[in-house]
Amino acid sequence: MGFGVIEQDPHQHYHALDWGIIRTSQKDSEASRLAQLQEAMQELIRQTKPDMASIEKLFFFRNAKTLMPVSQARGVILVTFYQAGLSYVEYTPMQVKLNMTGYGRSSKTDIQQMVQQLLNMEEPVKSDDAADALAIALSCAFEQQSTSLLAARF
Amino acid sequence: MGFGVIEQDPHQHYHALDWGIIRTSQKDSEASRLAQLQEAMQELIRQTKPDMASIEKLFFFRNAKTLMPVSQARGVILVTFYQAGLSYVEYTPMQVKLNMTGYGRSSKTDIQQMVQQLLNMEEPVKSDDAADALAIALSCAFEQQSTSLLAARF
Numbered sequence: 001m002g003f004g005v006i007e008q009d010p011h012q013h014y015h016a017l018d019w020g021i022i023r024t025s026q027k028d029s030e031a032s033r034l035a036q037l038q039e040a041m042q043e044l045i046r047q048t049k050p051d052m053a054s055i056e057k058l059f060f061f062r063n064a065k066t067l068m069p070v071s072q073a074r075g076v077i078l079v080t081f082y083q084a085g086l087s088y089v090e091y092t093p094m095q096v097k098l099n100m101t102g103y104g105r106s107s108k109t110d111i112q113q114m115v116q117q118l119l120n121m122e123e124p125v126k127s128d129d130a131a132d133a134l135a136i137a138l139s140c141a142f143e144q145q146s147t148s149l150l151a152a153r154f
Numbered sequence: 155m156g157f158g159v160i161e162q163d164p165h166q167h168y169h170a171l172d173w174g175i176i177r178t179s180q181k182d183s184e185a186s187r188l189a190q191l192q193e194a195m196q197e198l199i200r201q202t203k204p205d206m207a208s209i210e211k212l213f214f215f216r217n218a219k220t221l222m223p224v225s226q227a228r229g230v231i232l233v234t235f236y237q238a239g240l241s242y243v244e245y246t247p248m249q250v251k252l253n254m255t256g257y258g259r260s261s262k263t264d265i266q267q268m269v270q271q272l273l274n275m276e277e278p279v280k281s282d283d284a285a286d287a288l289a290i291a292l293s294c295a296f297e298q299q300s301t302s303l304l305a306a307r308f
Binding site: 029030031032034035038058064067068069070071072073074075076078079081082083088 | 189
């Protein structure tokens with residue numbers, strides 16, 4: 001799962017506080033992997049103290065094989081947000097692309113470039129999932145009154 | 155979500171300790187409903203102290219509209235099992251029917267009758283989901299060395 005945390009500075013610019021991928025081993029049981037995901041997310045929330053969260057909206061026409069494990073993980077993440085007192089907004093991949101580039105079918109490289117530019121980063125974020133998560137956080141930042149945001153994408 | 159908890163008595167017979175449906179309001183947010191589900195399940199585990207858990211196995215060809223919310227709930231339940239230290243076994247609806255009646259396409263009424271008989275209950279369990287959960291618990295009991303079992307089905 002990709003994640004990104006951004007924060008507004010006193011000049012109203014957003015900066016990336018943290019981003020990356022939470023990975024678990026396929027050798028572990030489903031339940032253990034979901035618990036590891038929850039613990040990593042709880043730790044991230046403790047460290048970065050976001051005001052608000054955002055998450056990718058899933059569709060049932062997504063790849064059927066991955067829909068079930070991804071939905072299971074998403075359920076765990078939603079409970080984690082709720083228990084941390086974080087309200088959340090959902091974004092479809094198309095909304096995020098529109099918000100980032102004004103074009104709903106922009107490429108992964110377009111998104112990475114916009115994320116780098118908007119967050120004033122020295123290098124583009126290499127992981128697509130992490131770049132997408134930062135893009136979701138930025139989409140949320142543009143629409144909500146919030147100074148620090150956490151986003152998750154699957 | 156339907157649940158059932160069974161326990162073995164000193165004569166090797168199983169009895170139903172608790173069964174029913176955990177419902178949440180459609181007015182509440184997805185995250186709040188998932189958190190309510192987790193709290194209800196944690197409370198059930200505290201009260202009935204099962205040795206082991208079992209859960210319905212889902213398939214991606216299940217009704218696509220319900221697959222996502224059901225998988226989200228299932229993810230939360232698996233984490234709850236894990237955090238309570240409960241190992242779990244998964245059963246498909248067909249395995250449960252075979253275990254209960256020897257016939258993989260038996261009716262809901264057949265299952266309800268077998269559950270009533272095997273658990274020595276005065277009346278059949280009215281809710282299909284709760285009866286199915288008890289049937290999952292019994293399936294697990296037949297195969298595992300365990301004296302008290304909790305089961306969940308969606």
